[in-house]
Amino acid sequence: MSRLTRRGLLGTTAVLGVGLVAAPHVLRAQTRPKVVVIGGGAGGATVAKYVARDSKGAIEVALVEPKETYTTCFYSNLYLAGWRSLESITHRYVNLVEKYGVIHYRDMAVDVDTGKKVVRLASGRELPYDKLVVAPGIDFRFDTIEGYDEAASMDMPHAYQAGEQTALLRTQLEAMEDGGTVVIAPPPNPYRCPPGPYERTSLIANYLKKTKPKSKILVCDSKDKFSKQALFQDAWQRYYDGMIEWIPGELGGRVVKVDTKAMTVTLEGGDVIKASVANIIPAQKAGWIAHRAGLANDSGWCPIDPDSMASTVAQDVYVLGDASIASKMPKSGFAANSQAKVVAMDIRHQLLGDKRFPARYRNTCWSSVADNDAVKVGASYKAGETQIEVVDKFISQVDEPPEVRAQTRAEADAWYDSITQDMFA
Ligand SMILES: Cc1cc2nc3c(=O)[nH]c(=O)nc-3n(C[C@H](O)[C@H](O)[C@H](O)COP(=O)(O)OP(=O)(O)OC[C@H]3O[C@@H](n4cnc5c(N)ncnc54)[C@H](O)[C@@H]3O)c2cc1C
Incomplete structure (x- = not known):
C-alpha cells in the first residue's frame, strides 16, 4: 500500500469487545507499519497520540495499558491538600481512540521478544511490532525497608x-x-x-x-x-x-x-x-516489564541514545519517561511528554521517511508550597555524545515578592491543563 493511500484511512470508531477498542479501518489495514506502546502514562499516551495523529493513520498504533483511566501523579499532592478532586486529575483514553485511531488494549504486557519483535499480553494475545515504545514508569524496590x-x-x-x-x-x-x-x-x-x-x-x-x-x-x-x-x-x-x-x-x-x-x-x-x-x-527502579524485556542495566533503569530515546540494548525499541536513564533530565511528567515527542518524530522518520530534527527536550517542575505560593525549577536540554545535557536552566529565588509566587501558582495550573490536553485530548 502506498504511503499516500495509507494516510487517508482514518474512520469512525467502534468498540470491538471487552478489552479492545479500535477504529474499524485498523482491522483492514494489515500492511501498515505497527508501533506498540507499553504504558499509557505521561510518556506512553503522548507518543501514541503523536505517532497516530501526525502519521494520519499511516502507522498502526497499539497502546497496551490495563487501566481505563489514568490518574496523574502530578497534582496528586494538591488532591492531598484538599485543593483538587481525584476526578479533576483523572483522564480517559477515549480521544486517543476516537480522534486518532489508537487501538487501546486494556491488558498488561507480560513479555517482550525483542528478537522476534513481538509483545505478549496477559490475555495471551501477541502483538507484532516494527517499533516498540516501552513507557511503564516505575516499580518499587520492596526489599530495601524491612x-x-x-x-x-x-x-x-x-x-x-x-x-x-x-x-x-x-x-x-x-x-x-x-x-x-x-x-x-x-x-x-x-x-x-x-x-x-x-x-x-x-x-x-x-x-x-x-x-x-x-x-x-x-x-x-x-x-x-x-x-x-x-x-x-x-x-x-x-x-x-x-x-x-x-x-x-x-x-x-x-x-x-x-x-x-x-x-x-x-x-x-x-x-x-x-x-x-x-x-x-x-527506592525505585524501571517498571518490571522493562526488566523482563532485558532493557534495564545494573542500575535498575534503561540506557538510551540521547538523540532519540532508542534503547542502547535492543533494536527498534525506545524507552522513555521514568524508566529511562535520561541523565540530567529529572523523572517528571513534563520530561516524559517532551521525550515522547522526540520518539514520535524518530519513529515517523524511520517508518515513513518524515523529516527529523536534532533532539531538544524541556522540563519545568512547579511545586506548590502554600495557598498562593509556588516555586519552580526547569531547564532545556540537548543530546550530547553519550547523554542528555543541560543547555540552560532556571530556579525560583527565596526572596521573590508574593506577586511572583502567586503568578507561579497560576502558571502551574495553566501548565497542568495544557499538558494533560496535550496527552489526552
Ligand atoms: C507526588 C508526585 C508529584 C508529581 N508532580 C509532578 C509535577 O508537578 N510535574 C511533573 O512533570 N511530574 C510530576 N510527577 C512525576 C510524574 O508523575 C512522572 O514522572 C510521570 O508520570 C512519568 O511518566 P511515565 O509515562 O514514565 O510513567 P507513568 O505516568 O507512571 O505511566 C506508566 C503507565 O504504564 C502502565 N504500565 C506499567 N506496566 C505495564 C505493563 N506491563 N503493561 C501495560 N501497561 C503498563 C501503568 O499502568 C501506567 O499507566 C509527580 C510524581 C509524584 C509521585
Missing part, C-alpha cells in the same frame, strides 16, 4: 503511583486525630519527581494547619539534601513554623524498618516513631 512490601503499602501508602494509593493516603489524613504525627519517608536517588515528597510535605502541612493544627510532620529522609531545598525550607518556616521536622540521612533519618500493626517506623539512627499516618516511599 517489613515494607506491597501488602504493607495498604497500611502505609507510598502514594507514588496515583489512584487508589493517593485516595488511601488522603482518607488516612482525614481520619487522623488533631495532634497526630505524619511520617513522610522520601526515597533515595534516583526517583520519580525529585521535589514530589517535599511538595507533599508542604501541602499536607497546609491541610493540617487548617484542620488539625496541633499535628506534626516528620520527614525521615535517606538523603542529606533535596531538590529546591532552600525554597521548601524557607516556605516551611514562613507558613508552617514548628509543624515540620526534616531528619536528613546523615542524622540517621533513613527508614530501615516498619511495623504496620504497631504503626511504627524505625530509623537508621535507632529512633522508633509511632505514626498516625506513615507515607513510606521506597
Whole structure:
C-alpha cells in the first residue's frame, strides 16, 4: 500500500469487545507499519497520540495499558491538600481512540521478544511490532525497608503511583486525630519527581494547619539534601513554623524498618516513631516489564541514545519517561511528554521517511508550597555524545515578592491543563 493511500484511512470508531477498542479501518489495514506502546502514562499516551495523529493513520498504533483511566501523579499532592478532586486529575483514553485511531488494549504486557519483535499480553494475545515504545514508569524496590512490601503499602501508602494509593493516603489524613504525627519517608536517588515528597510535605502541612493544627510532620529522609531545598525550607518556616521536622540521612533519618500493626517506623539512627499516618516511599527502579524485556542495566533503569530515546540494548525499541536513564533530565511528567515527542518524530522518520530534527527536550517542575505560593525549577536540554545535557536552566529565588509566587501558582495550573490536553485530548 502506498504511503499516500495509507494516510487517508482514518474512520469512525467502534468498540470491538471487552478489552479492545479500535477504529474499524485498523482491522483492514494489515500492511501498515505497527508501533506498540507499553504504558499509557505521561510518556506512553503522548507518543501514541503523536505517532497516530501526525502519521494520519499511516502507522498502526497499539497502546497496551490495563487501566481505563489514568490518574496523574502530578497534582496528586494538591488532591492531598484538599485543593483538587481525584476526578479533576483523572483522564480517559477515549480521544486517543476516537480522534486518532489508537487501538487501546486494556491488558498488561507480560513479555517482550525483542528478537522476534513481538509483545505478549496477559490475555495471551501477541502483538507484532516494527517499533516498540516501552513507557511503564516505575516499580518499587520492596526489599530495601524491612517489613515494607506491597501488602504493607495498604497500611502505609507510598502514594507514588496515583489512584487508589493517593485516595488511601488522603482518607488516612482525614481520619487522623488533631495532634497526630505524619511520617513522610522520601526515597533515595534516583526517583520519580525529585521535589514530589517535599511538595507533599508542604501541602499536607497546609491541610493540617487548617484542620488539625496541633499535628506534626516528620520527614525521615535517606538523603542529606533535596531538590529546591532552600525554597521548601524557607516556605516551611514562613507558613508552617514548628509543624515540620526534616531528619536528613546523615542524622540517621533513613527508614530501615516498619511495623504496620504497631504503626511504627524505625530509623537508621535507632529512633522508633509511632505514626498516625506513615507515607513510606521506597527506592525505585524501571517498571518490571522493562526488566523482563532485558532493557534495564545494573542500575535498575534503561540506557538510551540521547538523540532519540532508542534503547542502547535492543533494536527498534525506545524507552522513555521514568524508566529511562535520561541523565540530567529529572523523572517528571513534563520530561516524559517532551521525550515522547522526540520518539514520535524518530519513529515517523524511520517508518515513513518524515523529516527529523536534532533532539531538544524541556522540563519545568512547579511545586506548590502554600495557598498562593509556588516555586519552580526547569531547564532545556540537548543530546550530547553519550547523554542528555543541560543547555540552560532556571530556579525560583527565596526572596521573590508574593506577586511572583502567586503568578507561579497560576502558571502551574495553566501548565497542568495544557499538558494533560496535550496527552489526552
Ligand atoms: C507526588 C508526585 C508529584 C508529581 N508532580 C509532578 C509535577 O508537578 N510535574 C511533573 O512533570 N511530574 C510530576 N510527577 C512525576 C510524574 O508523575 C512522572 O514522572 C510521570 O508520570 C512519568 O511518566 P511515565 O509515562 O514514565 O510513567 P507513568 O505516568 O507512571 O505511566 C506508566 C503507565 O504504564 C502502565 N504500565 C506499567 N506496566 C505495564 C505493563 N506491563 N503493561 C501495560 N501497561 C503498563 C501503568 O499502568 C501506567 O499507566 C509527580 C510524581 C509524584 C509521585
